[in-house]
Amino acid sequence: MAQLTQVSRFSTSAANMIKKITVIGGGLMGSGIAQVAATTGHKVTMVDTSEDILQKSVKSIQASLARVGKKKFANDEAAGKKFLEDALSHIKPTVNIKEAVKDTDLVIEAIVENMDVKHKLFRELDQAAPQHTIFASNTSSLPIGKIAEVTSRKDRFGGLHFFNPVPMMKLLEVIRIPETSDETYKKLLEFGKAMGKHTVECKDTPGFIVNRLLVPYMMEATRMLERGDASAQDIDSAMKLGAGYPMGPFELADYVGLDTCMFIIDGWHKDYPENPLFKPVPLLQKMVADGKLGRKSGEGFFNYKKSSM
Numbered sequence: 001m002a003q004l005t006q007v008s009r010f011s012t013s014a015a016n017m018i019k020k021i022t023v024i025g026g027g028l029m030g031s032g033i034a035q036v037a038a039t040t041g042h043k044v045t046m047v048d049t050s051e052d053i054l055q056k057s058v059k060s061i062q063a064s065l066a067r068v069g070k071k072k073f074a075n076d077e078a079a080g081k082k083f084l085e086d087a088l089s090h091i092k093p094t095v096n097i098k099e100a101v102k103d104t105d106l107v108i109e110a111i112v113e114n115m116d117v118k119h120k121l122f123r124e125l126d127q128a129a130p131q132h133t134i135f136a137s138n139t140s141s142l143p144i145g146k147i148a149e150v151t152s153r154k155d156r157f158g159g160l161h162f163f164n165p166v167p168m169m170k171l172l173e174v175i176r177i178p179e180t181s182d183e184t185y186k187k188l189l190e191f192g193k194a195m196g197k198h199t200v201e202c203k204d205t206p207g208f209i210v211n212r213l214l215v216p217y218m219m220e221a222t223r224m225l226e227r228g229d230a231s232a233q234d235i236d237s238a239m240k241l242g243a244g245y246p247m248g249p250f251e252l253a254d255y256v257g258l259d260t261c262m263f264i265i266d267g268w269h270k271d272y273p274e275n276p277l278f279k280p281v282p283l284l285q286k287m288v289a290d291g292k293l294g295r296k297s298g299e300g301f302f303n304y305k306k307s308s309m
């Protein structure tokens with residue numbers, strides 16, 4: 001508790017506030033983080049591995065901004081158009097990681113949920129970014145401390161766990177490791193608030209708060225499906241109508257991405273092999289192997305291809 005009280009004593013002067021950010025990974029989450037940062041006064045550089053992927057990222061940001069703009073400026077089309085153009089003007093897409101981090105206050109990593117790939121990236125970032133730059137990971141399930149161990153800036157490292165879809169979900173879990181300095185943690189909390197998020201403070205424990213509770217629930221849904229107790233549709237309807245959830249477990253898994261879901265389970269099974277809850281799900285592994293990744297591939301537990309809607 002003392003740790004949290006200490007942080008509240010710090011205040012960051014405007015000059016030291018996080019203003020320039022670099023998002024690595026322009027997928028579901030990275031594009032959403034870049035979008036929200038751009039609409040809240042930040043300069044954003046968004047990095048991915050190819051121009052094609054970046055074009056897709058920008059297109060999905062445009063589509064999302066159009067939806068937000070339509071609601072925000074319902075009676076003023078010109079204002080909605082300006083909102084979209086201003087936001088896009090704050091986002092610079094690039095494949096050049098070194099260039100992307102040479103002058104930035106914060107790097108947010110939102111790449112594939114794989115420790116080795118994250119380690120390779122953070123080793124490169126640690127060499128290329130200025131000393132003052134803070135690093136944060138948007139990981140769903142991997143220990144922040146383990147991700148940070150390949151860098152020389154554990155005092156300037158934390159977790160910023162956004163929720164999907166980033167433009168709509170208010171929550172941001174802000175995670176510190178024992179080495180995170182109070183100044184860094186304060187800046188991460190203030191950045192979260194500047195992004196319009198409700199920040200909660202988390203220790204570096206598996207799944208932080210939400211996923212620690214969400215993964216067991218979603219895994220139990222999978223076991224229920226495997227036993228043939230009920231259909232995916234009925235399980236989803238039951239949780240929406242019976243528990244008031246906006247999405248049932250299978251619609252949500254499709255929304256998150258079945259590849260990401262599988263990476264999370266595989267990672268926790270590796271770390272906690274004795275826990276039956278994280279026993280790999282053959283059904284999930286087959287779907288991912290068959291390219292059924294959920295919404296992002298057009299099919300997962302449900303079909304999202306236009307013709308079938």
Ligand SMILES: CCCCCCCCCCCCCC(=O)CC(=O)SCCNC(=O)CCNC(=O)[C@H](O)C(C)(C)COP(=O)(O)OP(=O)(O)OC[C@H]1O[C@@H](n2cnc3c(N)ncnc32)[C@H](O)[C@@H]1OP(=O)(O)O
Pocket residue numbers: 064065067068071139140141162163164165167168169211214215218219221222246247249250252253256261262264265284
């Ligand atoms: C079970 C299988 C195996 C599981 C294995 C276990 C693995 C477990 C994985 C754990 C998860 C890991 C992920 C993670 O780390 C943490 C997360 O992010 S968990 C996910 C959290 N998110 C949710 O739970 C989302 C739940 N859904 C909702 O809140 C709503 O459905 C949603 C906000 C998505 C959509 O709103 P809704 O009212 O339901 O319907 P609409 O789609 O009509 O939207 C209404 C309105 O809202 C605006 N809007 C919606 N989406 C967007 C967007 N992306 N961008 C901009 N604006 C948006 C828009 O104005 C909409 O109006 P329109 O007229 O439709 O435009």
Ligand SMILES: NC(=O)C1=CN([C@@H]2O[C@H](COP(=O)(O)OP(=O)(O)OC[C@H]3O[C@@H](n4cnc5c(N)ncnc54)[C@H](O)[C@@H]3O)[C@@H](O)[C@H]2O)C=CC1
Pocket residue numbers: 024025026027028029030047048049053109110111112113114117121138139140141161162163164255256257260
């Ligand atoms: N999908 C979800 O609902 C949520 C996911 N997360 C976490 O966010 C991270 C990203 O997840 P998603 O956006 O769903 O994945 P995604 O698969 O949609 O996007 C990942 C992106 O990273 C890019 N990438 C991979 N390696 C890269 C590298 N070395 N350099 C640059 N770009 C690289 C890929 O090309 C891809 O565009 C994961 O750690 C995940 O656990 C966190 C909250 C919610």
